[in-house]
Amino acid sequence: xxxxxxxxxxxxxxxxxxxxxxxxxxxxxxxxxxxxxxxxxxxxxxxxxxxxxxxxxxxxxxxxxxxxxxxxxxxxxxxxxxxxxxxxxxxxxxxxxxxxxxxxxxxxxxxxxxxxxxxxxxxxxxxxxxxxxxxxxxxxxxxxxxxxxxxxxxxxxxxxxxxxxxxxxxxxxxxxxxxxxxxxxxxxxxxxxxxxxxxxxxxxxxxxxxxxxxxxxxxxxxxxxxxxxxxxxxxxxxxxxxxxxxxxxxxxxxxxxxxxxxxxxxxxxxxxxxxxxxxxxxxxxxxxxxxxxxxxxxxxxxxxxxxxxxxxxxxxxxxxxxxxxxxxxxxxxxxxxxxxxxxxxxxxxxxxxxxxxxxxxxxxxxxxxxx
Amino acid sequence: xxxxxxxxxxxxxxxxxxxxxxxxxxxxxxxxxxxxxxxxxxxxxxxxxxxxxxxxxxxxxxxxxxxxxxxxxxxxxxxxxxxxxxxxxxxxxxxxxxxxxxxxxxxxxxxxxxxxxxxxxxxxxxxxxxxxxxxxxxxxxxxxxxxxxxxxxxxxxxxxxxxxxxxxxxxxxxxxxxxxxxxxxxxxxxxxxxxxxxxxxxxxxxxxxxxxxxxxxxxxxxxxxxxxxxxxxxxxxxxxxxxxxxxxxxxxxxxxxxxxxxxxxxxxxxxxxxxxxxxxxxxxxxxxxxxxxxxxxxxxxxxxxxxxxxxxxxxxxxxxxxxxxxxxxxxxxxxxxxxxxxxxxxxxxxxxxxxxxxxxxxxxxxxxxxx
Numbered sequence: 001x002x003x004x005x006x007x008x009x010x011x012x013x014x015x016x017x018x019x020x021x022x023x024x025x026x027x028x029x030x031x032x033x034x035x036x037x038x039x040x041x042x043x044x045x046x047x048x049x050x051x052x053x054x055x056x057x058x059x060x061x062x063x064x065x066x067x068x069x070x071x072x073x074x075x076x077x078x079x080x081x082x083x084x085x086x087x088x089x090x091x092x093x094x095x096x097x098x099x100x101x102x103x104x105x106x107x108x109x110x111x112x113x114x115x116x117x118x119x120x121x122x123x124x125x126x127x128x129x130x131x132x133x134x135x136x137x138x139x140x141x142x143x144x145x146x147x148x149x150x151x152x153x154x155x156x157x158x159x160x161x162x163x164x165x166x167x168x169x170x171x172x173x174x175x176x177x178x179x180x181x182x183x184x185x186x187x188x189x190x191x192x193x194x195x196x197x198x199x200x201x202x203x204x205x206x207x208x209x210x211x212x213x214x215x216x217x218x219x220x221x222x223x224x225x226x227x228x229x230x231x232x233x234x235x236x237x238x239x240x241x242x243x244x245x246x247x248x249x250x251x252x253x254x255x256x257x258x259x260x261x262x263x264x265x266x267x268x269x270x271x272x273x274x275x276x277x278x279x280x281x282x283x284x285x286x287x288x289x290x291x292x293x294x295x296x297x298x299x300x301x302x303x304x305x306x307x308x309x310x311x312x313x314x315x316x317x318x319x320x321x322x323x324x325x326x327x328x329x330x331x332x333x334x335x336x337x338x339x340x341x342x343x344x345x346x347x348x349x350x351x352x353x354x355x356x357x358x359x360x361x362x363x364x365x366x367x368x369x370x371x
Numbered sequence: 372x373x374x375x376x377x378x379x380x381x382x383x384x385x386x387x388x389x390x391x392x393x394x395x396x397x398x399x400x401x402x403x404x405x406x407x408x409x410x411x412x413x414x415x416x417x418x419x420x421x422x423x424x425x426x427x428x429x430x431x432x433x434x435x436x437x438x439x440x441x442x443x444x445x446x447x448x449x450x451x452x453x454x455x456x457x458x459x460x461x462x463x464x465x466x467x468x469x470x471x472x473x474x475x476x477x478x479x480x481x482x483x484x485x486x487x488x489x490x491x492x493x494x495x496x497x498x499x500x501x502x503x504x505x506x507x508x509x510x511x512x513x514x515x516x517x518x519x520x521x522x523x524x525x526x527x528x529x530x531x532x533x534x535x536x537x538x539x540x541x542x543x544x545x546x547x548x549x550x551x552x553x554x555x556x557x558x559x560x561x562x563x564x565x566x567x568x569x570x571x572x573x574x575x576x577x578x579x580x581x582x583x584x585x586x587x588x589x590x591x592x593x594x595x596x597x598x599x600x601x602x603x604x605x606x607x608x609x610x611x612x613x614x615x616x617x618x619x620x621x622x623x624x625x626x627x628x629x630x631x632x633x634x635x636x637x638x639x640x641x642x643x644x645x646x647x648x649x650x651x652x653x654x655x656x657x658x659x660x661x662x663x664x665x666x667x668x669x670x671x672x673x674x675x676x677x678x679x680x681x682x683x684x685x686x687x688x689x690x691x692x693x694x695x696x697x698x699x700x701x702x703x704x705x706x707x708x709x710x711x712x713x714x715x716x717x718x719x720x721x722x723x724x725x726x727x728x729x730x731x732x733x734x735x736x737x738x739x740x741x742x
Contacts, residue, residue: 039688043695047676048416068663068688075664076684084680292439293446305418309455313447317410317439324414324695 004181004208006240012354014232014259017346020209020240022088022140023179024080025055029240029261030342030349032252033058033090034335035269038067039083041335042269043327046085052304052332053339056088056140058264061133062097066116066123070136078138090264091139092244093130093171093185095146096213107147109163127170135177141242143211144171146185151219157189164213165201172205183242185213186231190223199234210235211242212260216251225254232259249280249341250365253358256345263342268334273327275319278334280341281364284312286330291316304336305329375552375579377611383725385603385630388717391580391611393459393511394550395451396426400611400632401713401720403623404429404461405706406640409438410454412706413640414698417456423675423703424710427459427511429635432504433468437487437494441507449509461635462510463615464501464542464556466517467584478518480534498541506548512613514582515542517556522590528560535584536572543576554613556584557602561594570605581606582613583631587622596625603630620651620712621736624729627716634713639705644698646690649705651712652735655683657701662687675707676700 003021009028010017018029033056034041034049041049041057049057059079064070076082079089098105098112105114111126125133130145145167149160164187175182184207188194202210212231215224228243235241240261246252247265255263268278277284279299284291286298297307298315306315306329318326341361348357374392380399381388389400404427405412405420412420412428420428430450435441447453450460469476469483476485482497496504501516516538520531535558546553555578559565573581583602586595599614606612611632617623618636626634639649648655650670655662657669665683677686677700689697712732719728 038692038694039685040694040696043699045419045676045696045699046680063692067692068684072664072684076666076682082682082685082688084685293443295447305416309417311447311453313439313443314410314453314455317453321409321434321438323409323411324698325411325416327695328414328416328699 006209006238008237010350010352012349012352013257014229015256015345015349015354016259016261017349018240018261020261022181024086024088024140027055027088027262028346030252030256030345031055031262032247032338032342033262033264035060035264035266036083036085037266038063039073039079041331042273043324043331046083048328048332049085049335050087052336053343054087054335056090057085058090058092059083059137059139060094060097061091061130061137062094062101062125064137065094065125065133066118070133074136074138078136080138088141089139090141091134091137091143093143093145094125094133095130096148096245098125099148109166111145127167128174131171131174135180138180140180141209142180142182144168144182144184144207146187146213148214148217149187149189151189151214151217153189154191154194157187157191157194161187161194161198165198168202168205172207181208183207183209183211185211185244186235187214189214190219190227192230195227195231196234199231203234203236207239209240209242211244213244215243216246224251225258228255228260229258247338249278249338250362252338252341253345253361257354257358263338268338269331272330272334275326275330277330278337280337280361281367286312286315286319286326288316298333299337302333302337303340304333306333377580377609379608381721381723383720383723384628385600386627386716386720386725387630387632388720389611389632391632393552395457395459395511398426398459398633399717401623401627401716402426402633403618403709403713404633404635406431406635406637407454407456408637409434410444410450412702413644414695414702417454419699419703420456420706421458423707424714425458425706427461428456429461429463430454430508430510431468432462432465432501432508433472433496435508436465436496436504437489441504445507445509449507451509459512460510461512462505462508462514464514464516465496465504466501467519467616469496470519480537482516498538499545502542502545506551509551511551512580513546513551513553515539515553515555515578517558517584519585519588520558520560522560522585522588524560525562525565528558528562528565532558532565532569536569539573539576543578552579554578554580554582556582556615557606558585560585561590561598563598563601566598566602567605570602574605574607578610580611580613582615584615586614587617595622596629599626599631600629618709620649620709621733623709623712624716624732628725628729634709639709640702643701643705646697646701648701649708651708651732652738657683657686657690657697659687669704670708673704673708674711675704677704
């Protein structure tokens with residue numbers, strides 16, 4: 001079975017260009033993974049996801065556990081076969097969704113009991129159950145089961161962090177498949193002492209990769225960027241670093257600048273379903289009547305399928321007429337924008353001019369915000 | 372400008388294999404055109420429509436007149452450019468939608484005044500207005516403005532037929548663009564004398580192609596098939612024949628058997644959005660729990676993208692989880708099924724064994740109807 005190896009191809013300041021091997025191919029980092037919550041990147045075929053340059057997709061353990069069930073996915077040959085995606089897949093642990101999607105839940109030291117958001121039935125997740133589900137799903141990268149606290153509540157953050165550490169050890173114990181890499185997750189809210197403690201504890205457990213959890217959930221941008229830097233100063237440099245659930249162009253640049261390698265986020269596809277295009281010059285709301293006769297593409301500098309072939313006028317018509325193709329074409333564009341940004345950052349790191357690249361792009365992004 | 376030429380490549384009984392040239396390429400008939408009502412085949416990119424083998428798409432004059440407006444489409448370079456479809460396009464005249472979609476309408480000898488189904492505003496269509504709109508849209512094949520009556524009401528069918536003939540003459544007068552072929556439409560409900568009169572009248576006007584309108588709107592199958600045969604016995608053999616709005620596999624076979632060359636229908640994409648797969652062995656409703664662990668593709672004999680890569684279990688999951696990809700994958704499959712059927716019929720006609728092919732396929736289709 002392929003080892004999970006991390007190679008640092010180049011570094012520029014704290015920004016890194018690396019390669020991480022998996023049984024379904026190598027990831028060139030920085031990398032952005034589109035989210036396929038229910039074993040589909042919403043509104044796109046896997047062929048379209050591959051065409052726009054995605055190297056990896058994320059799927060959600062919580063959702064697939066509830067529907068169609070991880071055992072069914074295993075019977076169908078695992079997620080790669082089920083959803084016809086032959087490149088790397090990452091599954092989260094279900095932890096974040098239990099804490100963000102369910103109304104009724106009871107946490108104990110062993111795990112969490114909650115009501116399914118689909119049918120209200122009582123379900124349970126624990127480190128061992130999460131690992132078993134993720135083994136059934138069969139992703140290349142799997143995540144330790146963690147507790148995501150309110151990031152600005154110190155006492156709760158501390159409690160959740162300690163539980164996360166105990167659960168991380170149990171996930172390591174419960175893990176069985178050699179063809180899956182288990183990443184540990186650093187928690188601790190926006191508190192420097194907790195994050196430092198968590199980064200040290202998790203690093204000591206010798207995971208093949210590390211994630212920063214519990215950010216981009218309501219804290220301020222300065223708190224988020226500071227926390228990323230503090231954690232990455234402690235995490236070992238010889239393993240990949242994954243910032244969970246982050247996905248604006250600004251955040252990707254600021255995070256790569258602080259040593260992050262891997263990203264995922266629902267934002268590009270969610271914005272697409274709400275008629276919004278992400279560009280490196282700000283966002284466009286395609287519902288806007290000002291685009292009705294606009295022959296330009298969403299972004300004249302973009303090379304995606306949507307921008308190569310369709311005008312803002314056409315997209316505005318699709319949005320206005322409530323056509324499904326609007327979500328598809330905007331999803332392609334938004335995902336391409338982030339994927340291309342990670343490619344450009346990688347090139348800049350390798351060329352040794354990342355800081356110049358970052359400043360130029362951040363300046364562009366701050367000039368214009370249309371919505 | 373390319374002439375609109377019809378070549379008969381082969382005939383087998385009444386079934387014909389032909390070629391019809393247009394400014395955007397030649398159609399090999401029999402041909403099935405997916406419907407792109409609002410300048411999009413619902414849930415599919417034009418690349419996907421092309422990949423599944425479609426030679427032509429239909430767009431609706433009524434819908435595009437109301438939204439985004441034919442003048443806007445003309446400003447954007449016409450429909451081909453607007454929707455990025457570089458093969459032939461056919462637009463209907465708006466007649467059928469005025470009679471099927473609007474609640475309040477007033478017909479006079481000059482045209483029809485109706486309330487928009489979108490915003491209730493008062494709009495008007497007439498032969499001259501329909502031709503002007505279709506010129507703005509810029510399709511390769513455009514249709515005469517007709518009145519579609521209740522097919523089993525003799526007096527109304529007779530009245531509507533006479534109005535259709537008068538309007539057909541006015542469309543010929545009003546037509547200006549040399550790069551558009553105007554087809555005349557035969558009406559007359561299910562009444563042999565009216566259909567014969569209409570077929571003779573319309574044939575005499577020397578259109579480059581003919582359509583049979585007002586069928587598949589509630590009449591019995593025997594009435595429909597008989598009417599097709601009666602009309603095609605009168606229509607000249609040296610021009611293409613288009614049966615409007617017909618799209619089950621059975622109807623395509625029975626109609627080609629009676630001399631039809633061109634088809635369009637919303638059925639494949641509409642069924643797809645209602646979780647239903649068309650196959651040459653009957654229909655499958657993918658919502659059905661019996662497919663939950665079914666590793667087979669929708670149709671093991673089908674070569675479409677969906678059947679080559681996805682199981683019924685995956686499609687059932689997508690349907691159950693209300694994922695947009697379900698409509699996309701089922702639309703690809705359903706359209707491919709009809710496109711492939713027309714290809715197979717063409718090959719059988721050229722090989723001189725159409726009748727055997729037709730009987731075998733009709734027997735298959737009658738064995739199993741799952742839903």
